[in-house]
Amino acid sequence: MKKVTTILTAIVLLFSATAFAVKGDSVTKQVEGAFEKDFIKAQNVSWQKTGDFYFVSFVMNETTVNAAYNDEGQLLGTSRRIALSQAPLSVSMVLSQKYNEYVIPQQVIELACNGETMYQAFVSNEKKVLELRIRPNGEVTIEKKMKK
Numbered sequence: 001m002k003k004v005t006t007i008l009t010a011i012v013l014l015f016s017a018t019a020f021a022v023k024g025d026s027v028t029k030q031v032e033g034a035f036e037k038d039f040i041k042a043q044n045v046s047w048q049k050t051g052d053f054y055f056v057s058f059v060m061n062e063t064t065v066n067a068a069y070n071d072e073g074q075l076l077g078t079s080r081r082i083a084l085s086q087a088p089l090s091v092s093m094v095l096s097q098k099y100n101e102y103v104i105p106q107q108v109i110e111l112a113c114n115g116e117t118m119y120q121a122f123v124s125n126e127k128k129v130l131e132l133r134i135r136p137n138g139e140v141t142i143e144k145k146m147k148k
Contacts (some may be wrong), residue, residue, distance in 0.1 A: 024107060026047075026049070027047050027049075027054060028054075028071065028073070030071075030072060030073040031054050031069045031071070031073045033073065034069060034073030034074070034075065035056055035067070035069065035073075035075075036068070036076055039058065039060060039065075039067070040062050041060055041061070042056075042058040042059070042065075043058060043059045043060070044058055044059045045057075045058045046058070048107065052071060053068050053069070053070065053076070054068070054069045054070075054071075055067070055068050055095070056069070057068075063080055064081070065078060065079070065080045065081065066078065066079045066080065067079075076113065076115070077111060077112055077113030078111075078112045078113075079109055079110065079111045079112070080109070080110050081107050081108070081109055081110075082107065082108060082109075082110050082120075083106060083107055084104070084105065084106055084107060084108055086137045087108050087110070087119050088119075088137035090136060090137060091108065091119050091121075091134050091136065091138070093138065094134060094138040094140055095121060095123065095132075095134070098140065099123045099130070099132075101125055102123035102124055102125045102130070103123060103124050103125065104121075104123055105121055105122060105123065108120060108121045108134075109121075117136060118133050118135055118136075119134045119135075119136075120132065120133055120134075120143075121134060124148070126148065127147065127148060128145055128146060128147055128148060129145075129146045129148060130142055130144070130146075131143040131144040131145075131146070132143055
């Protein structure tokens with residue numbers, strides 16, 4: 001579970017703009033080849049590298065998708081922003097029921113790693129912001145609490 005959390009956190013880094021840009025020729029052939037095999041119809045491809053991870057952002061089926069690879073070209077996970085209405089009903093239900101005193105976002109981040117899918121949402125009220133990880137079964141983990 002700790003490895004999954006580490007990988008998911010690394011994928012989310014792509015959204016936080018803390019990664020450093022990598023020129024396309026700095027991406028290893030093994031990583032690039034694996035990506036081209038995994039995402040044949042990818043367009044507008046942009047690579048970044050942070051530590052031991054290669055991140056790629058691209059458009060597929062009119063949706064921006066992010067993926068993380070290790071040095072061996074193994075796909076570690078993917079993420080994409082989706083409308084809350086596209087998430088499983090259990091995700092929107094738990095947000096509206098357990099966090100009804102918070103502002104609920106219209107979009108969530110769908111994270112897929114090791115065959116497991118989770119959803120990340122940020123809810124806020126006048127005092128704090130909560131970063132939530134939600135499993136498709138509605139189980140919620142508070143990843144961070146931040147004061148406003």
